[in-house]
Amino acid sequence: METRIRTLDDGARAVSPEALQALRAAFRGPILRSGDPGYDEARQLWNAMIDRRPALIVRCTGTADVIAAIAFVREHGLLSSVKGGGHNIAGLAVCEGGVVIDMSLMRGVWVDAAGRTARAQAGCTLGDVDRETQLHGLAAVLGFVSATGIAGLTTGGGYGYLTRGHGWTCDNVMSMEVVTAQGQVLRASASENQELFWCLRGGSGNFGIVTSFEYQLYPVGPEIMGGVVAWPAADAPRVLEFFREFTAASPRELTCVALMRTAPPAPWLPKEIHGKPIIAVFACYSGSVEEGARAVAPLKAFGKPVADILVRRPYAQMQSLVDATQPKGRRYYWKSEYLADLEPGALQVVAAQAALMPSPHSAIILFQIGGALNELPAGHSPAGNRDALFNCNIASSWESAAGDAANIEWTRGAWQAIKPFSTGGVYLNFLTEDEGSERTRAAYGAANFERLAAMKHKYDPGNLFRHTKGLVAG
Ligand SMILES: Cc1cc2nc3c(=O)[nH]c(=O)nc-3n(C[C@H](O)[C@H](O)[C@H](O)COP(=O)(O)OP(=O)(O)OC[C@H]3O[C@@H](n4cnc5c(N)ncnc54)[C@H](O)[C@@H]3O)c2cc1C
Known part of the structure; x- marks a missing residue:
């Protein structure tokens, strides 16, 4: 048939x-x-x-x-x-x-501990890579949820707890093996097929299918100081102001993420707070545990937390700490903007919009980034956005189609409120289905977008790889 x-x-x-x-x-x-x-x-x-x-x-x-x-x-x-x-x-x-x-059956990882690199096949999850590299007390610059795929994350930019120290994930790729639209197998690196290498570090799936990534690794763990401190949402204005000052002064080894949501029925939270709004700050110090304990002490001492599990723990555990809040198969809708600062007005928006959240699974998240990624020139890789210090994600999540309208409406409303504080840039990998070419252009910046579009003509003139956030080819 x-x-x-x-x-x-x-x-x-x-x-x-x-x-x-x-x-x-x-x-x-x-x-x-x-x-x-x-x-x-x-x-x-x-x-x-x-x-x-x-x-x-x-x-x-x-x-x-x-x-x-x-x-x-x-x-x-x-x-x-x-x-x-x-x-x-x-x-x-x-x-x-x-x-x-x-590609999801291709999950091999090979670590060169002496050379501090790892080659990972493109079907790996972040957890696959952390699992193997942590055997050697090493880590790649990856994201916060272990089931996320390395390939989409890396080719679209990528950030996580090590980004302040080392830049976007794609800034830390040494080489990639890629199959082009013509079926050629190429190695792309700083010394081979340099143009293609540039495109693949942020240009997402538009240029070929990457079969493996070679990552630069850094000494991290196996134990670090990391976890989360939570306060009632009523304390949000004070906690957010503290978060602004604390993150502005923090060393690059320390990365913090603030989020506002409903307290889930998690064992680390006291029963009486379950179902009530909270503000939480996640923190990970990637240097020594002793230095980390000193660095996070002011965070642990701030106000009257309802829970504090910011402790010495395995880095691999830190890398999967929020997995349970992001299960496969729920309905999700996001809007995000990069911020160059945490202006008081932006923090007021976060607290006010969080109070209107219709779903107990949703959150407004402020990811601290900046650091090393700010030091490279805008054109270093298409991931760009070298002026971003935070990524604000309005992350809606709910159970059934009946909740679609209310949750999407809230997300869009909160997004409109945070937009005036944006750098004008947005993270490519957080763009939803309903965001078109203007948002893709904003994700790259005009110069990187134009350069990518020109390269698309060269490497994929027939636009074979078009099920992407597109760079329209003729
Ligand atoms: C729960 C959750 C947490 C997240 N946390 C983070 C985070 O901490 N940091 C961060 O930076 N991002 C994060 N993201 C965003 C993440 O980077 C993107 O969702 C990314 O697309 C995931 O990669 P994937 O391989 O799972 O994507 P897929 O959905 O499998 O693929 C998406 C696209 O990536 C491209 N692609 C995939 N494989 C290849 C390949 N082999 N070669 C070329 N192109 C390919 C293709 O265009 C494909 O359509 C998170 C996402 C989720 C859902």
Whole structure:
């Protein structure tokens, strides 16, 4: 029987059983169609707002599979998407009716402890990499939730607790192996295919399919000083003012994240606060535990916290501390802006908007970034935004479709209120489905966007890789 697959020009093509058989012969991993065991699991994304049914899911087991998948979609003119950890809020990893090139079976990690580098295959989660590097007391610059995929995070920029010390995740990539739209396998680094290397450090999935990343590693842990302190939301104005002063003076080894939300029924929070609004500050000191204890002492001593689990703990545990609050399969909608400072007006907006939050799972989050990332020139990599000191994310999360309207409306309202304080930039990896080319341009800045768009013509003139936050190619 023929398989109807969506084409690049938004039509559909009936692909013959022979053509599919030829793909199976060239491909080592599983190839799934609707109704096959594993199909629904493989198409499911972190964000349940996005529910798409691809015609085929090709699950790559190595670079040769990626080459075969690209050849298949190119030869038949088919729409495709690339799936790493499936965490992209806009659901870019899965295309409707097309071919999903699924990298999530490729999860090998090789650490060179002496050279302080690690090579990780593109299907790895952040947790996969931390797990192996921490065996050596080393860490890559990754994000805050362990189930997030490294590939989308790294190619879109990437930040976490080590960013203040070392820059965006993509600033800390030594090399990548990539398969281009023409099916060529290239190594991109500061000395090989430099232009392509530049594009891949922020240009997301527009330039090829990365099969592995080589990360610079830094000594961290295995134990660090990290965790969270929480206060009742009534204390938010004072805590936020303290957060502003504390973060302005903190060393680069210390990164803090403030968030306002409803207290979840977590064991670290006293029962009487469950379901009530709180303000919490997460902190991670990536240097020695002793220095860390001194650095976080003022935070622990501030006001009258309702909970304090800012303690000596394994770095790997720190890296998964908020995992339970971000489960796969809930409905999510975000709006975010970079801030160059924490102006008093912005902090008032955060406290006032948090009080209106309709869902107990939602949060307004202020991620501290800045530091080393501010020191590189704007054009160092497309991730840009070298003026950002904080990322403010209005992160809505709720259980069922009945809550869509109220939660989206609140998110948009809070976003409008925080926008006047923005640098004008936004994090590419936090853009939702309904954000278009103007927001993509804002994510890169005009100069980086123009340079990327020109490079897109060179590396992917047919716009094969188009299920992305786009750089429209002719
Ligand atoms: C709960 C949660 C926490 C997060 N925390 C952080 C954080 O702390 N720091 C941070 O920086 N970001 C964070 N993010 C955002 C995250 O960076 C993006 O969601 C990112 O897209 C996730 O990568 P993924 O591989 O899971 O994406 P996927 O959804 O699998 O893929 C998204 C897109 O990335 C591109 N891509 C994926 N794989 C490849 C590849 N092999 N080659 C080329 N392109 C590829 C493609 O364009 C693809 O469509 C978080 C997201 C979530 C949902």
